[in-house]
Amino acid sequence: MATPNIVEVASLIGDPSRAAMLMNLLSGKALPASELARAAHVTPQTASSHLAKMVEGGLLVHESYGRHRYYRLASAEVGQALEALHAIAPPKPVRSLRESDQSKALHFARTCYDHIAGEVGVALTHRLLALGLLHEEGRDFAVSIDGAKWFRDFGMDLDEIRRGRRHFARQCLDWSERRHHMAGALGAALTTRLFDLSWIDSIPGGRAIQVTKYGFRGLSQELGITFDDEWKQAE
Amino acid sequence: MATPNIVEVASLIGDPSRAAMLMNLLSGKALPASELARAAHVTPQTASSHLAKMVEGGLLVHESYGRHRYYRLASAEVGQALEALHAIAPPKPVRSLRESDQSKALHFARTCYDHIAGEVGVALTHRLLALGLLHEEGRDFAVSIDGAKWFRDFGMDLDEIRRGRRHFARQCLDWSERRHHMAGALGAALTTRLFDLSWIDSIPGGRAIQVTKYGFRGLSQELGITFDDEWKQAE
DNA sequence: TTCACACTTCGATGATAGTCGAATTTTTTG
DNA sequence: CAAAAAATTCGACTATCATCGAAGTGTGAA
Numbered sequence: 301m302a303t304p305n306i307v308e309v310a311s312l313i314g315d316p317s318r319a320a321m322l323m324n325l326l327s328g329k330a331l332p333a334s335e336l337a338r339a340a341h342v343t344p345q346t347a348s349s350h351l352a353k354m355v356e357g358g359l360l361v362h363e364s365y366g367r368h369r370y371y372r373l374a375s376a377e378v379g380q381a382l383e384a385l386h387a388i389a390p391p392k393p394v395r396s397l398r399e400s401d402q403s404k405a406l407h408f409a410r411t412c413y414d415h416i417a418g419e420v421g422v423a424l425t426h427r428l429l430a431l432g433l434l435h436e437e438g439r440d441f442a443v444s445i446d447g448a449k450w451f452r453d454f455g456m457d458l459d460e461i462r463r464g465r466r467h468f469a470r471q472c473l474d475w476s477e478r479r480h481h482m483a484g485a486l487g488a489a490l491t492t493r494l495f496d497l498s499w500i501d502s503i504p505g506g507r508a509i510q511v512t513k514y515g516f517r518g519l520s521q522e523l524g525i526t527f528d529d530e531w532k533q534a535e
Numbered sequence: 536m537a538t539p540n541i542v543e544v545a546s547l548i549g550d551p552s553r554a555a556m557l558m559n560l561l562s563g564k565a566l567p568a569s570e571l572a573r574a575a576h577v578t579p580q581t582a583s584s585h586l587a588k589m590v591e592g593g594l595l596v597h598e599s600y601g602r603h604r605y606y607r608l609a610s611a612e613v614g615q616a617l618e619a620l621h622a623i624a625p626p627k628p629v630r631s632l633r634e635s636d637q638s639k640a641l642h643f644a645r646t647c648y649d650h651i652a653g654e655v656g657v658a659l660t661h662r663l664l665a666l667g668l669l670h671e672e673g674r675d676f677a678v679s680i681d682g683a684k685w686f687r688d689f690g691m692d693l694d695e696i697r698r699g700r701r702h703f704a705r706q707c708l709d710w711s712e713r714r715h716h717m718a719g720a721l722g723a724a725l726t727t728r729l730f731d732l733s734w735i736d737s738i739p740g741g742r743a744i745q746v747t748k749y750g751f752r753g754l755s756q757e758l759g760i761t762f763d764d765e766w767k768q769a770e
Numbered sequence: 771t772t773c774a775c776a777c778t779t780c781g782a783t784g785a786t787a788g789t790c791g792a793a794t795t796t797t798t799t800g
Numbered sequence: 801c802a803a804a805a806a807a808t809t810c811g812a813c814t815a816t817c818a819t820c821g822a823a824g825t826g827t828g829a830a
Binding site for chain 3: 567568569572579580582583584586587601602603604
């Protein structure tokens with residue numbers, strides 16, 4: 301009979317270098333130690349020490365591929381705790397044009413563990429709601445009859461997505477839009493589908509996402525979603 | 536346009552003294568600085584310094600009543616972040632009989648911000664479900680027709696409870712039982728009702744709750760809930 | 771009004787932990 | 801096999817921050 305003690309995990313997260321690594325891993329991907337060292341602007345030996353602590357503390361797990369060691373978040377619960385901390389964290393002032401661009405990119409579209417968030421994620425979710433393809437059910441989303449057809453036509457197998465123990469379609473509060481986007485198995489599968497269609501692409505070095513020209517066109521034609529600023533268009 | 540930075544809030548939570556205070560404030564009550572100092576086993580001046588940081592960092596708010604200064608969590612979101620950290624925190628080994636008793640008491644019944652948790656909270660929730668007074672609806676609970684009558688007879692005004700912007704009845708994962716208890720406005724109102732009936736009482740110095748002899752009898756007669764160990768009975 | 775109590779502020783101390791240079795280990799490549 | 805690359809380990813250094821004694825401020829009770 302033991303009582304969890306949050307001090308250790310909180311102090312693990314509360315270091316700037318470690319937080320930078322964790323934020324990058326919120327992309328949901330597994331990243332090699334060297335890339336995490338670069339992301340955190342520390343030497344490989346410092347990163348190694350930090351990563352070992354986070355593995356020991358249960359925040360990360362790692363797998364080796366030859367001489368490369370890949371790290372990822374230990375569970376969706378770790379991702380959720382990081383997001384919950386985001387909701388109570390003070391906004392950090394932007395101090396350079398580079399930071400401003402990165403901030404804008406994150407606000408526009410980013411991965412929130414394994415599903416899309418930001419302006420694009422919220423627009424997607426609310427358009428699906430407006431078209432009656434999704435509806436709210438408590439803190440979840442449910443797919444309508446028309447919605448089931450739409451997802452199937454869009455190339456997604458709802459039965460396959462429903463299989464498994466995770467939540468099907470959950471509302472996830474978006475910290476930049478202050479409205480919900482869609483998480484859960486359906487949110488993750490939709491995001492994967494958008495990547496597969498090359499409608500969205502990762503921006504290297506973080507978890508920001510860019511919408512491709514195919515994506516802007518597809519979102520407009522399939523769902524009637526348009527965005528105010530075409531400067532976001534990928535080259 | 537700013538991006539939240541979780542380092543500051545995480546490092547605030549990651550100090551043992553500050554975490555002890557935050558855990559006490561998870562009772563949902565406002566506590567005076569002197570009591571928080573005692574709970575954390577530090578001097579008033581140390582506590583004062585910590586409390587100022589947490590107020591500055593947005594975790595706590597305070598109000599003065601004469602020479603007493605009462606602190607409480609700044610929002611339900613802070614409570615949720617603390618709970619989310621609990622879900623990923625390693626169990627802390629118990630090292631004394633006193634700690635063991637406190638751990639047992641927390642496991643049996645405690646406040647999780649403003650609703651009851653632990654073995655009692657989960658037993659209540661699941662009994663209401665078993666009797667068909669509540670049913671699960673996504674990640675929420677919904678009250679059945681019979682349930683509405685039961686709550687009304689129990690002295691609770693569901694219309695009043697539903698008023699307001701907060702979730703009505705939410706599933707909240709219980710870290711000690713690993714099952715859900717009921718949070719949200721209904722969970723809070725039910726907990727308040729149990730206090731009002733003197734079925735439960737706070738144990739001073741933390742957020743553990745004891746069930747009174749009226750409570751054991753009431754829970755048994757009203758809901759058919761019994762517990763294995765009568766040693767938990769309050770004198 | 772005086773005294774006691776709650777709380778805050780100031781400043782010095784000491785422990786802790788992040789950091790990187792150096793060295794070592796492991797794996798891959800030519 | 802030798803060299804390069806990825807990652808880890810070791811050890812010393814230094815900056816940071818929690819801590820408490822001392823002092824000060826504000827409020828309430830006698």
